[in-house]
Every structure is written in structure tokens, then in C-alpha cells.
Amino acid sequence: MDFTIDTATPAVEQSFAATPDPRLREIMQMLTRYLHDFVREAAPSIAEWNAAIGFLTEVGQWCSDTRQEFILLSDVLGVSMLVETLNGHEGGTEGTVLGPFHMTGSPKRSLGDSIDLLGGSRLCVVSGTVLGVGGEPLAGATVDVWQCTEDGFYDVQQPDVQPAGNGRGLFRTDEQGRFWFRTVVPCHYPIPTDGPVGQLLDATHRHPFRPAHVHFLASADGHEDVTTHAFVAGGAHIDSDAVFAVKKGLLVDFAESTDAELAARFGVEAPFVHARFDIVLTKRA
Known part of the structure; x- marks a missing residue:
């Protein structure tokens, strides 16, 4: 023919x-x-x-x-977020993109450890609970976190400046499904623009910036994994994320706390920045 x-x-x-x-x-x-x-x-x-x-x-x-x-x-191109949205699980925490920086394994850390190995200027505690859709706490759930520094760089972008594993941690929830760790307030940052994708953005007059966020990948036995973000509410580029990943339900207040009792519970001194982010996982079919 x-x-x-x-x-x-x-x-x-x-x-x-x-x-x-x-x-x-x-x-x-x-x-x-x-x-x-x-x-x-x-x-x-x-x-x-x-x-x-x-x-x-x-x-x-x-x-x-x-x-x-x-x-x-x-x-x-918005394809990553479209795939995530198509594969979302009703009742669970909304998923977002994995992103290009989950390229190295996060080091195992104990609850309360710091993932900031550089000693940033704004101490932050991120805490939350991993739950099932019925509100039941999921003990022993895995919470993998990774984020940029307060200057907007991931460890793999600055191997001569940051120690490997900076900004990363692999945690397991306690018997009440809780997790918490110390870090710094992340900054908005540009995705890498030195390669062909950056050339595409430049040719189409699109900015490369992502709003400030912490990445989470949570999993528990018998439940669907979720890859998501906690976005710093009110930060720059919230309404124009270069990768279209912002969802209203993922905006989190990173608020300064002067609560000395809460600070002592987390092993830090007041004032400190506190962000609470609960994660809900759906049952695996």
C-alpha cells in the first residue's frame, strides 16, 4: 500500500x-x-x-x-501534573509532581532530627500526622522529605557547597502516626535553565520559578503512596508555578511561634517557624 x-x-x-x-x-x-x-x-x-x-x-x-x-x-508542559491528577485517590491528600531532584536516596533520620546540615538562619519545625481516610493514624508510615536551602538550591545542584543529603530525610511515624523534623524555611527558586528545557522557557518568554515548598513522599502498608508538596502560603509565584503543581489544599502556613511549651516539645527554642502538614493516604484496592 x-x-x-x-x-x-x-x-x-x-x-x-x-x-x-x-x-x-x-x-x-x-x-x-x-x-x-x-x-x-x-x-x-x-x-x-x-x-x-x-x-x-x-x-x-x-x-x-x-x-x-x-x-x-x-x-x-504540565504533563506530570496531569498524570498525577488523573491518578489521584479520592479522599486522600492531593498529589503533585515528583520533580527532577528526587534523584538520590534520602538518609534515614530519627523523628525530630534536622535535615538542615548548613545551619540556616530561620529555624523551622515541620510536623504532621499520616492518617487513613477514616482519620485513623498510620503508625510506622514512611515519610520521605526533600527541599531546597533558604537560598533556593538542592544538594545535588551544589555538590561542592552542600553535603550530600542536605535537605533530605527519611522518617517513620510514631505509634500515633506523627512525624516531625527540623529544617529551614525553603525559598522559591528557578528550575534548572542551563539545559534545553531552559532554552524552551526562554524562547517562549516563560519564567522558570517555583514557589517555596517542601516535598513529601508518604507510604504505608496497605495504602496508596502519595507524592505531594507543602507550599509556603503567601509566597512568591504561588499563582504562577512553572510546573503547575500548586493546589489550594496544599498551601500551608509557615508561621512564627513564640510558644515555649511547643518549642520544648520539639526540642527547639522559641521563637521558631512552625508548619503543620497532615497527610491522608487511601486504602490500596
Whole structure:
């Protein structure tokens, strides 16, 4: 059969007809239809298509053990958040993007430990409870956290400045499902712009900034994992996150506390900044 504009799509779809995995077959045939429709509508020149291939090639070449440029591309196109939203679990804490900086394992830490190894200027305690949808505390749940410094950099971005594991911690909740740790108030920051994704943002006049936040990845036996953020309420770029991850229910007050009794409970001195962020996990089907 001649390969023409009219016969192209059914010919490629048919080539996947014998795919043994039905889900893979469905996805490849659907991708073929949508991609071909896009190409027909956009009608790229040969030079434009070669430029697109070159861009994707460069994105792959920028990936490393500590840099995931393809996740970054997915994030700025809103695809990461769309996938998270489609896979959300009703009644649980809303999910957000994993982001490109969850590239190294967080060190195991005890409840109350500090994840700030640099001694930042604004001491902060983050506390919360991991719960089931019925409000029951989930003892022994895992809470993986990671964040940037008060200057807006992750440890993997500054290996000569920050010790490995700075801003990261892997905690387990106590018998009442509680967790708490010391840190610094995170800062808003730009996503990496030195690679091809940064060039794309520059070419389209989009800013690269993310609002200040702490990442969480929580899991418990018999429950669905959730990857989410606690965003610093009222911070810069809350309404224009470069990766579209802000959700109203994830805005958290990072408020200064002068409560000496509360400070003593967390092993710190008042005044300090306190942020409370509870996480709700749904039952695994």
C-alpha cells in the first residue's frame, strides 16, 4: 500500500495490531493517531522536524544520575501534573509532581532530627500526622522529605557547597502516626535553565520559578503512596508555578511561634517557624 497522507495513520496503527500486551497495543495505536493528527495540523517543515528531534536528543543527553531533564520537560508542559491528577485517590491528600531532584536516596533520620546540615538562619519545625481516610493514624508510615536551602538550591545542584543529603530525610511515624523534623524555611527558586528545557522557557518568554515548598513522599502498608508538596502560603509565584503543581489544599502556613511549651516539645527554642502538614493516604484496592 502506498504511504500517503491519507493512508499513513491506518498503516502505522495496523503495524501494532499483533502486539501481545493489549494495553501497550492500545497506547501505541492511540499515540499514532494523535501524533499523526498533530503533524498534519502543525505541518512542520523538514528543518523544524529535525530541530524537534535535535531538541529531544539534547534533553536525553542532559540526563544524569543527579539531573532528569525529561522529567523537567514533562513538568513544564504540565504533563506530570496531569498524570498525577488523573491518578489521584479520592479522599486522600492531593498529589503533585515528583520533580527532577528526587534523584538520590534520602538518609534515614530519627523523628525530630534536622535535615538542615548548613545551619540556616530561620529555624523551622515541620510536623504532621499520616492518617487513613477514616482519620485513623498510620503508625510506622514512611515519610520521605526533600527541599531546597533558604537560598533556593538542592544538594545535588551544589555538590561542592552542600553535603550530600542536605535537605533530605527519611522518617517513620510514631505509634500515633506523627512525624516531625527540623529544617529551614525553603525559598522559591528557578528550575534548572542551563539545559534545553531552559532554552524552551526562554524562547517562549516563560519564567522558570517555583514557589517555596517542601516535598513529601508518604507510604504505608496497605495504602496508596502519595507524592505531594507543602507550599509556603503567601509566597512568591504561588499563582504562577512553572510546573503547575500548586493546589489550594496544599498551601500551608509557615508561621512564627513564640510558644515555649511547643518549642520544648520539639526540642527547639522559641521563637521558631512552625508548619503543620497532615497527610491522608487511601486504602490500596
